[in-house]
Amino acid sequence: MYFLLPLGEIDYHHSNKPAMFNYHFAKPGHPLLAPYVDYFVQLDGAGTLFKSIYSRLNTSFLLDFDQGTFYDGQPVKTGLLGVKEKMIRFSPATCRSTLADKFFVSFTPYGLSVFTKMPMQELSNGMVAGEDIFGSSLHQLYDQLQPLSFSARVTLFETFLLRRFTAPHASHQLIFDLADDIKNDVQGSPFLQLKALPLSERQIERNFKRYIGTSISRFLRVARFEKAKQLIAGQPxxxxxDVAHLAGYFDQSHFISDFKRLTGVSPKNFRECCSSH
Incomplete structure (x- = not known):
């Protein structure tokens, strides 16, 4: 069984043992957070969970209340994953059925940067503990969130973020707009758009890594992959x-090689996997 989050970013599946999971989804309620927080997700219920996170543009923040998730052999209580180009797998400590309780916050590609001073490239292709981003106050928030319902968790976490919000400067907003343009128009050339910005190419690239977490060319590569993945899942x-063309790939060979590198399988096999679930 698979539970696909928006854009199929995380696949949850279990062993052959019976499992019953509840899936909760919400967009941010406060309008100030809308450009920076994409959505909130909670997964709870009984079963054995395995997780695969494909290459993606958004930053994922996990609060694992059942503490049954392991990354590189270490338990994950809170953690963030930024823009990345590789698939990351998580697994439980054992294959025994457990009570799951996992709360996710998905930030837009630049969303987390308005809540912390940490350069976003430090999140690239790896996991960072939530305390390293939000400080020791996260421990208290974790304890406050644990007994609450999903809606109450969303409200409290929004309050937590609003206290840390810093409005972006005009130069930062230019980078945010550039990232949105690339994400929304994968068939275009971002390097043509750079000429219209009142910054040097070097400044743009440096600020892009600082606030987005990766280079422009890598961001475009993942944006095209996300578009292709969305088309395959939504229009099997x-x-x-046609998928390759609409996702902005130069040719079929680039499409296949990129897909294999980012998922481990060909687009055809990926589509067959989606269709079977």
Whole structure:
């Protein structure tokens, strides 16, 4: 069984043992947070969970209340994953059925940068403990969130973020807009858009890494992959050559090689996997 989050960013599945999971989803309620927080998700219930996080543009923040998630052999209580180009797998400590309780916050590509001074490239392709981003106050928040319902958790976490919000400067907003343009128009050339910005190419690239977490070219690569993945999952009967074109790939060979590098399987096999679940 798979529970697909928006854009299929995280796949949850279990062993052959019976499992019953509840999936909760919410967009941010406060309008100030809308450009920076994409959504909140909670997964709870009984079963054995395994997780695969594909390459993606958003930053994921996990609060694991059942403390049954392990990354590189270490338990994950709170953690953040930034923009990345590789698939990351998580697994439980054992294959025994447990009571799951996991709360996720998905930030937009630049969203986390308005709540912390940490450079976003420090989150690239790895996991950082939540305390390293938000400080020791996260321990108290974790304890406050644990007994609450999903809606109450969302409200409290929004309050937590609003206390840390810093409005972006005009130069930062230019980078945010550039990231949105690339994400929304994967067939275009971002390097043509750079000429219209009142910054040097070097400044743009440096600030892009600082507030987005990766280079412009890598961001475009993941944006095209996300678009292709969305098309395959949402329109399984569409020809893969059309998917490659709509996702902005130069040709079919680039599409296949990028997909294999980012998922470990070909687009055809990925589509078959989505169709079977």
């Amino acid at each position: 009967s569409r020809r893969l050559t």
